[in-house]
Amino acid sequence: MKKILCIALVLIFAFGALAGCGSGGTNTTPSASPSASADGSASPSASGGAANGGTIKIGILGPLTGEAAQYGIAVSHGAQLYIDQINDAGGINGKKIETVVYDDKxxxxxxxxAFSRMVxxxxxxxxxxxxxxxxxxxxxxxxxxxMPLITxxxxxxxxxxNADTQTVNTNVFRTCFIDPFQGEKMAQFANDVLKAKTAAVIFQTGDDYSVGLKDAFVAKCExxxxNVVDQEGYSKGDKDxxxxxxxxxSKSPDVVFSPNYYEDDGMLVTQARQAGIKATFMGGDGWNNVSKYASPADLEGSVYCSGYASGSTDEIKAFEAAFTAKYSGETPDMFSAQAYDAAIVLLDAIKAAEEKGLEAGSDDYKAAVIDAMKNxxxxxxxxxxxxxxYNNPIKSAVIMKLADGKETFSQMF
Known part of the structure; x- marks a missing residue:
């Protein structure tokens, strides 16, 4: 009888231990793909406590590996920096912000x-x-x-x-410029500042970003x-x-608009100079960090549209110092800065929802966040x-210029 009682007690304690593992424990953020944080370490959980309603979960989603990882890591780092600063200051309404980070490659x-898992x-x-x-x-x-979403x-x-249905995606916002805006801005800059009379375009076919900027640039030039004297396309992965x-x-344009991403643009400028092209090269924000992919001599005088100018204000200088301190000397870029701003907009909206006393994650809560973001x-x-x-940001464009191998602020335009 004593033996049976002992066995029963052992079973009771065993089931109790299993139950404790299944609920009430510390809620941790999954790792990317499942997920790693952008610096390669385990994805951080900003909650620091149990998942008992004392945290608010925010997703960060982007390419942390693969050919677009430079952008994804920059975005993840910029957003996480602001979230950590808010948590260090006590969170929102006494609640810490927990980040759920996934790599979408x-x-x-x-x-x-990944989004479905986040939900x-x-x-x-x-x-x-x-x-x-x-x-x-x-x-x-x-x-x-x-779901409130800000890119x-x-x-x-x-x-x-959605142009097909002529409807605004009311829950979706962004802190970056749209493709048509950048294309139009660069055509206007070519006209007003560079006094260009002729232009050529080289773009990646089938790429939404490249084609969107190209179409807007050509239309604005017209x-x-x-006079747009030539439009040349190339395929993804081309090197020659x-x-x-x-x-x-052969058309001797005054400017060449190359609305692609930094690595391709670096190769294009290098080969263009080898081909004898003397025109000023122009681009969109995909040119950010292009100085790493072509020589200073080949890039000299090139210009591109950006949403960020390093060191241009006291606020940006403070952001850059905090970013470099947090990420072991890493230098922030436009994508980091725009992600920092995205986190500001989203967390300010969450604060507004919290002030209404709504339950985090509920339909009413998400609607309140969206309303606060819109306003x-x-x-x-x-x-x-x-x-x-259309939930696009209203702000001036930054014109960046390549000089002595450095991407430097030229002017607001």
Missing amino acids: GDPTESVN DEGITGLIGPVTSKPTLAVVDEALTYN ASATAAAVTY ELGI FKSQLTNIN TTSVGLGGKYSFDE
Whole structure:
């Protein structure tokens, strides 16, 4: 009888221990893909405590590995910096912000799958995705849940506005410029500042970002009277642009608009100079960090549109110092800064929902966050934020110029 009693007690304690493992423990953030934090360590959990309603979960989604990882890591770091600063200051309404970070590898399917897991884990808002195609894929899912979403870097116009149905994606915002805005700005700059009369374009076919900027640039040039003498396309993965650049050189344009990403743009400029092209090269915000991919001599005088100018204000200098201190000397870029701003806008909106006494993650809570984002008075690194009727930011463009191998602030335009 004593033996049976002992066995029973052992079983009771065993089941109790298992129950303790299944609930009431510390809620930790999953690792990317499942997920790693952008610096390669375990993804941080900002909660520091049990999942008992004392935390608010925010998703950060983007490519932490793969060819677009430079952008994803920059975004993740920028957003996490501000979230950590808020947590260090006591959180929001006494609650800490817990980040759920996933790596989508820049792939739309991976991005949708990661978002679904984030929803299951109880996020109440999302920063990301990073590039346009994954963001467009996630937007459809986010609409289903009315999930507050703000991207720091997805520039395709369709992210916030569905032209087919002529409807605004009311839950989706961004802190970056849209593709048409950048293309139009650079055409205007070519006309007003560079006094260009002729232009050529070289772009990646099938890429939403590249094609979007190209189309807007060409249309604006036609409106301004700039003759677009050549439009050359290339395929993803191409390394040899001799044929396209030879065609462009034969037309002797004043400017060449290259609305692609930094690595391709570096190769294009290098090969263009080898082909004898003397024109001023121009680009969009995908040129950020292009100085690492071409020589100072080849890049000299090139200009691109950006949303960020390093060291241009006291606020930006403070951000840069905090970023460098947190990430072991790493230098922030435009994507880091725009992600920092995205976190400001989202967390300010969450604060507004908290002040209403709503339950984090509920439908009413998410609606309150979205309403606060639409009517934001947040002040980011680029100044006070507001959004137009399509949830795109209203702010001036920064023109960056390549001089002596450095990407330097030229002017606001």
